[in-house]
Amino acid sequence: MSTASTTRTPAPVGDRWLDLTDPDVYRAGVPHATFQRLRDEDPVAWTEERDGSGFWSITRYADIVALNRDFRTFTSRHGIRLEEMDEEEAEARRTMMEMDPPEHTRLRRLVQGGFTRRTVQSYEHAIRVLAQAVLEEALPQGRFDLVTDVARQLPMRMLGRLLGAPEEDYGYLVDRGDAMIGNTDPEFTDHVVDQTDTEGFRLMPFRSPAGIELFEYAQKLADDRRANPRDDVVTKMLAPTMDGEPLTDLEFKNLFTLMVAAGNDTTRYSMVGGIVALLDHPDQLALLQERPDLVPTAVEEMLRWTSVTMHFRRTAAKDVQVHDHTIRAGDKVVLWWISGDFDERQFPDPYRFDITRDPNEHLAFGRGGPHRCLGEWLARVEIRVLLEELLPQLDRLRVAGPAERLRSNFISGIKHLPVEVAAG
């Protein structure tokens, strides 16, 4: 079987001293050797940043979960990515991700009903029909891009339905979502945050002009649903909250934009990374084809292996001791989910891709804290259904060109992967 070597998760050898902040580093793959060094030698590590600030990296599984649980000490209010924001920016861009309980709880309660395990199960049939349609279009082409032609298609169509956005807008929404999340990748935006002047967009989500467009879109959708309520998540979001206070327009726009940003590329890159892992491990693929009952544990291993959202950041609200270090009030603290998911203290033989791994309490959706991924069940069903539909043909798929990875220190993913279907 021919697979491009760049698609493999590297064993933890190689450069142990890579700059974790540099988006270019991740174009070559996740810097596992650096994370391994940090876990072993410096689990609470301080990194200076070019602008004079710095951050603590938390890289061991148990520490990540413990700090994430302690939201009073490690607040989300000052942002959840490495980027520095002043108070005005943080306020304008605040979503529930950048809130702590109880403020966070109010917004979370508004939307969570649409995303419970049970509710999402009721979408399974619709997801399967969509997956079948996407595959029926791609596979007969013989050669296609697994990311843009398959994995990118499903999540927005599903999320769009759920939110109640018109179908003809899905392409536009996923494109704008990519421009925001891919804000350090020149393929997705002309306003690359670390390369161009984005000062004019500092109050927009992800410091991106795409945020302005999504805000305008959300405002129109809100106006429409207020006039014509329907049975969809947007209408529910606009209803008065538990405390009787309706969302402000800014809260709604930020929440809508968060859904579009959080619900698309994460699922897409998990699907692709998981499928590539199976292609890279033919023994595991053969086992799965023989035993499709293993699909649920395979999906969890795909999630652990890809850990697409590599980190979330918190900020210390007071001085606190973690291992031998005193973290000062105001310091940035970065929880590296991706590192925790390869911590040998938690996962035996973590660099082995094992579809039977059980237990597999991975950190791909966070763990322990109030912000655990809202869309985890939706993502799981989408990944599982796509895998089930593709599985009978998967051993005929060959990687037919180099994988291109996203330029980002936040999201890890393959954004293009040419594949071929071998004659069967």
Ligand code: HEM
């Ligand atoms: C495989 C796909 C996905 C991955 C890897 C992922 C990952 C994550 C992670 C790591 C967090 C933060 C957890 C924490 O801080 O403890 C998160 C939060 C969140 N995710 Fe996902 N996510 C995925 C899919 C989705 C989908 C499909 C949606 C759709 C709505 C979504 C919406 C959200 C939201 C709204 C939050 C913030 C929740 C809060 O602040 O309470 N995610 N996700």
